[in-house]
Amino acid sequence: MNDFLLTLGKNQRARAFVRALGLPLPLPVSLRRDDGPWRERPLADARVVVGSTSGAKLASAIAECIASAGADPYLASPDSLSSAFRGPGETFGRPARPLSALGEDERVDALLFDATGIHDVAGLRALHEFFHPLVGRLNRSGRVIILSRSPEGAVPEAAGAQAAVDGFVRSVAKEIGRIGATANLLLVAQDAEARLAPVLRFMLSAKSAFITAQPVAITARARQLPEPPLVRPLEKKIALVTGAARGIGEATARALAREGAHVVCLDRPADTGPTSQLARSIGGTAIAVDLAAKDATAAIDAGLRPLGGIDVLVNNAGVTRDKTLARMSLELWNQVLDVNLGATMAISSAVDPLIRDNGRIICLSSVSGLAGNVGQSSYAASKAGIVGFVAAMANRLAGRGITVNAVAPGFIETRMTAAMPVAIREVARRLSALGQGGRPEDVAQAIVFLASPGAQGITGRTLRVCGGAFVGA
Amino acid sequence: MEMRGNGRRAVVIGGARTPFVKAFTDFTKMDTIALGVAAVSGLLKKTGLGHREVESLVWGGVILPGASPNVAREISLDLRLDPGCEAMTVTRACASGLQAVTLGAAAIERGEADVVIAGGSDSTSNAEIKLPQKVVHALAPLALGKPTPADYVGALSQMLPLNEVLPQRPRIAERTTGEVMGEAAERMARRNEITREAQDTFAARSHHRAAAAIASGRFDDEVVPVQTPSGKWVHADGLVRADTSVDKLAKLKPVFAKDGTLTAGNSSALTDGAAAVLLMSEEKARSLGLRPLATISSWAYVGVDPADQLLMGPALAMPKALDRAGVKLADIDLVDMHEAFAAQVLSVLKMLASASFARSRLGREQAVGEIDPERLNVHGGSLALGHPFGATGARMVTTMANELARTGKRTALLGICAAGGLGAAAVMQHP
Numbered sequence: 001m002n003d004f005l006l007t008l009g010k011n012q013r014a015r016a017f018v019r020a021l022g023l024p025l026p027l028p029v030s031l032r033r034d035d036g037p038w039r040e041r042p043l044a045d046a047r048v049v050v051g052s053t054s055g056a057k058l059a060s061a062i063a064e065c066i067a068s069a070g071a072d073p074y075l076a077s078p079d080s081l082s083s084a085f086r087g088p089g090e091t092f093g094r095p096a097r098p099l100s101a102l103g104e105d106e107r108v109d110a111l112l113f114d115a116t117g118i119h120d121v122a123g124l125r126a127l128h129e130f131f132h133p134l135v136g137r138l139n140r141s142g143r144v145i146i147l148s149r150s151p152e153g154a155v156p157e158a159a160g161a162q163a164a165v166d167g168f169v170r171s172v173a174k175e176i177g178r179i180g181a182t183a184n185l186l187l188v189a190q191d192a193e194a195r196l197a198p199v200l201r202f203m204l205s206a207k208s209a210f211i212t213a214q215p216v217a218i219t220a221r222a223r224q225l226p227e228p229p230l231v232r233p234l235e236k237k238i239a240l241v242t243g244a245a246r247g248i249g250e251a252t253a254r255a256l257a258r259e260g261a262h263v264v265c266l267d268r269p270a271d272t273g274p275t276s277q278l279a280r281s282i283g284g285t286a287i288a289v290d291l292a293a294k295d296a297t298a299a300i301d302a303g304l305r306p307l308g309g310i311d312v313l314v315n316n317a318g319v320t321r322d323k324t325l326a327r328m329s330l331e332l333w334n335q336v337l338d339v340n341l342g343a344t345m346a347i348s349s350a351v352d353p354l355i356r357d358n359g360r361i362i363c364l365s366s367v368s369g370l371a372g373n374v375g376q377s378s379y380a381a382s383k384a385g386i387v388g389f390v391a392a393m394a395n396r397l398a399g400r401g402i403t404v405n406a407v408a409p410g411f412i413e414t415r416m417t418a419a420m421p422v423a424i425r426e427v428a429r430r431l432s433a434l435g436q437g438g439r440p441e442d443v444a445q446a447i448v449f450l451a452s453p454g455a456q457g458i459t460g461r462t463l464r465v466c467g468g469a470f471v472g473a
Numbered sequence: 474m475e476m477r478g479n480g481r482r483a484v485v486i487g488g489a490r491t492p493f494v495k496a497f498t499d500f501t502k503m504d505t506i507a508l509g510v511a512a513v514s515g516l517l518k519k520t521g522l523g524h525r526e527v528e529s530l531v532w533g534g535v536i537l538p539g540a541s542p543n544v545a546r547e548i549s550l551d552l553r554l555d556p557g558c559e560a561m562t563v564t565r566a567c568a569s570g571l572q573a574v575t576l577g578a579a580a581i582e583r584g585e586a587d588v589v590i591a592g593g594s595d596s597t598s599n600a601e602i603k604l605p606q607k608v609v610h611a612l613a614p615l616a617l618g619k620p621t622p623a624d625y626v627g628a629l630s631q632m633l634p635l636n637e638v639l640p641q642r643p644r645i646a647e648r649t650t651g652e653v654m655g656e657a658a659e660r661m662a663r664r665n666e667i668t669r670e671a672q673d674t675f676a677a678r679s680h681h682r683a684a685a686a687i688a689s690g691r692f693d694d695e696v697v698p699v700q701t702p703s704g705k706w707v708h709a710d711g712l713v714r715a716d717t718s719v720d721k722l723a724k725l726k727p728v729f730a731k732d733g734t735l736t737a738g739n740s741s742a743l744t745d746g747a748a749a750v751l752l753m754s755e756e757k758a759r760s761l762g763l764r765p766l767a768t769i770s771s772w773a774y775v776g777v778d779p780a781d782q783l784l785m786g787p788a789l790a791m792p793k794a795l796d797r798a799g800v801k802l803a804d805i806d807l808v809d810m811h812e813a814f815a816a817q818v819l820s821v822l823k824m825l826a827s828a829s830f831a832r833s834r835l836g837r838e839q840a841v842g843e844i845d846p847e848r849l850n851v852h853g854g855s856l857a858l859g860h861p862f863g864a865t866g867a868r869m870v871t872t873m874a875n876e877l878a879r880t881g882k883r884t885a886l887l888g889i890c891a892a893g894g895l896g897a898a899a900v901m902q903h904p
Contacts, residue, residue: 090824
């Protein structure tokens with residue numbers, strides 16, 4: 001799990017030396033992360049430059065969100081934006097200043113552009129006008145976020161322009177990845193503007209460090225919730241995490257507990273030791289169930305009933321049995337499909353009556369599943385299957401306010417990836433916008449966010465946590 | 474007005490304070506206990522109250538003497554009050570003086586006492602220079618056990634590096650953020666867009682009003698002369714500058730940030746002093762034939778995140794105290810705000826006047842309101858008079874009680890910001 005180039009890159013002298021020699025070594029910057037509990041002001045004193053086109057709709061939501069999160073807004077188009085920023089500026093002592101108040105060489109932490117007013121090709125020029133002079137001033141681990149509409153259902157010209165924004169964001173992500181910065185696109189449905197703020201807050205924060213080149217759709221599909229909490233979002237919630245003994249599962253269990261959830265940690269009977277140790281250290285409960293066994297759902301049901309229901313289900317347990325198709329036995333095929341997809345579906349169905357209204361189901365997909373991979377036909381099939389499953393399941397549960405989403409990790413530094421051959425591992429690490437592997441905590445942060453009440457606008461989606469992997473949707 | 478408990482009300486009979494003087498000047502040889510003794514004995518003399526009649530002494534302080542932190546008890550013993558007069562000391566940073574007064578009022582309302590003296594004092598001149606805990610822990614085996622020569626060597630070896638074991642200069646810094654209070658106020662000035670000129674104008678007015686009050690004899694009722702151990706009599710506040718002006722203040726250099734706006738002129742100074750208030754139940758005052766100056770009608774204490782806007786507490790506490798008293802800001806005749814920094818007062822005023830602040834932070838549709846400068850700190854404030862931390866609240870209660878009684882005005886609102894992100898407020902009314 002030791003990334004030599006990342007370590008080397010932390011040393012300023014080594015960095016200068018590599019550059020002076022002109023070595024073709026990619027030296028990724030270490031990402032600014034925040035592994036602590038959610039903060040009331042995650043953007044304290046951050047400089048956020050806000051721009052928009054005429055006819056943009058989201059200024060008020062943006063103003064309220066970033067001022068309450070503690071950021072100092074700088075307006076690229078003060079004439080059209082300043083009235084929306086006045087109230088939040090007074091409330092939180094974060095008055096918006098014109099961008100010209102900053103010196104030409106002063107750096108900024110985030111570039112935020114409201115593109116909801118773009119309807120045609122000419123309108124796209126605003127992207128160039130805003131980002132071209134500013135992108136070079138972005139700080140390390142900075143953020144680019146564009147707010148737009150989903151092209152679905154728009155007239156063809158508008159749909160084309162809106163879809164163009166997606167390609168723009170993905171390219172920017174690849175260009176700014178070398179300084180550890182990310183670029184993402186939030187597609188805000190017209191009736192879901194009230195649900196934007198918590199998503200924007202998360203995507204601007206250090207908690208989304210490994211999410212980049214990602215469109216996130218915010219809709220009003222799942223029933224509306226009251227004002228979501230800014231800190232300890234999972235207080236008094238009960239969460240079940242499968243495959244909790246180690247890796248992403250363990251990081252997720254810890255992260256959920258840190259936000260106040262009581263976590264039921266589930267893993268195989270063979271892993272009872274680490275599972276119960278984890279449960280003890282986070283004040284949760286351990287249950288031992290073999291998900292490949294026939295009576296698995298009954299055992300889970302029996303384990304959860306005494307708790308009177310759950311609020312969050314994280315289907316994390318998964319296996320790999322990698323072989324090229326020609327060499328893969330049906331038994332190996334079945335093992336992967338049965339656990340990764342079959343058990344996920346079975347548990348979700350079994351838990352359905354036990355999950356409370358406004359609950360959350362989060363399933364682990366994988367960038368392999370979205371892109372395909374040599375030797376992973378079974379694994380990729382199971383993980384692509386998750387994408388379809390959550391999309392359909394979301395529809396079924398939307399009326400109860402329950403959201404169903406998937407998280408698709410890219411290259412994450414775990415025991416599983418540490419076992420990969422060195423050359424393949426090195427290629428996998430570097431073939432991403434951020435040029436490095438993610439940590440299990442990065443995935444856990446995304447899962448906690450999707451589990452939080454503030455993520456009510458996101459359902460039926462697959463969120464990649466992949467550092468902008470060069471493959472994948 | 475809201476009635477609490479059994480309908481008993483606490484009234485202010487009178488108040489007295491020592492002159493407030495700059496730290497390390499006339500009162501250097503008087504510790505916080507001696508200053509407290511001076512204020513309480515002045516109060517007893519002024520009100521003609523017998524020593525046996527005081528049932529309870531409640532005292533506020535911030536820099537408490539390590540060997541005798543219950544300053545209140547030491548004052549009552551030094552003054553030879555009746556040994557049965559119980560005493561306690563409270564600390565709520567700069568709101569400690571008001572805290573003592575409202576605790577006294579609460580005790581009276583609950584029927585625990587009829588006669589309480591409440592107040593506070595601080596001697597910045599006598600802040601104890603502390604040895605770092607590292608030294609204390611290293612030396613403990615030598616002091617508490619039967620040390621061998623090896624123990625001495627061991628203790629010495631723990632003393633390196635030396636800069637970690639030298640006594641530290643005390644600073645007014647937040648424990649959690651490490652930020653000095655002036656730096657926090659400097660950030661508030663920037664964030665709430667309070668200009669240097671506005672701060673200096675406010676500071677000059679504070680000095681001019683305090684100087685006018687002194688010149689007119691308005692403070693003669695509340696300030697008692699103090700004789701220092703060297704025999705010198707101190708009659709008047711030492712920090713007030715009648716001759717200051719916005720122009721003069723504009724020449725001062727910023728002290729907390731290079732391009733900052735806070736100066737020694739628009740920040741309150743380190744001060745030595747004490748203030749005390751005599752509180753009684755209404756019935757007791759009537760039976761003794763004493764005329765109450767004011768009632769303590771309501772109070773509120775709040776906390777905010779010290780990492781955000783450290784000194785904004787009054788913007789939340791003042792509306793709360795108003796609600797509890799059942800009055801609106803528009804009904805308030807006098808407002809007295811502790812002036813830690815001009816920037817902090819002006820920031821709070823801005824928040825109170827903002828409708829969007831009211832909506833998001835107070836959950837109400839209308840702004841709390843604007844405060845007319847003519848009603849605000851009519852006799853100056855901490856910028857001019859100084860700010861002995863624990864004494865300021867009792868000073869404000871005294872000045873407002875006298876002002877209500879003299880002018881016949883109905884209602885006064887007090888607001889105090891305090892370290893740790895605390896805020897305090899109280900409403901006082903004509904009895």
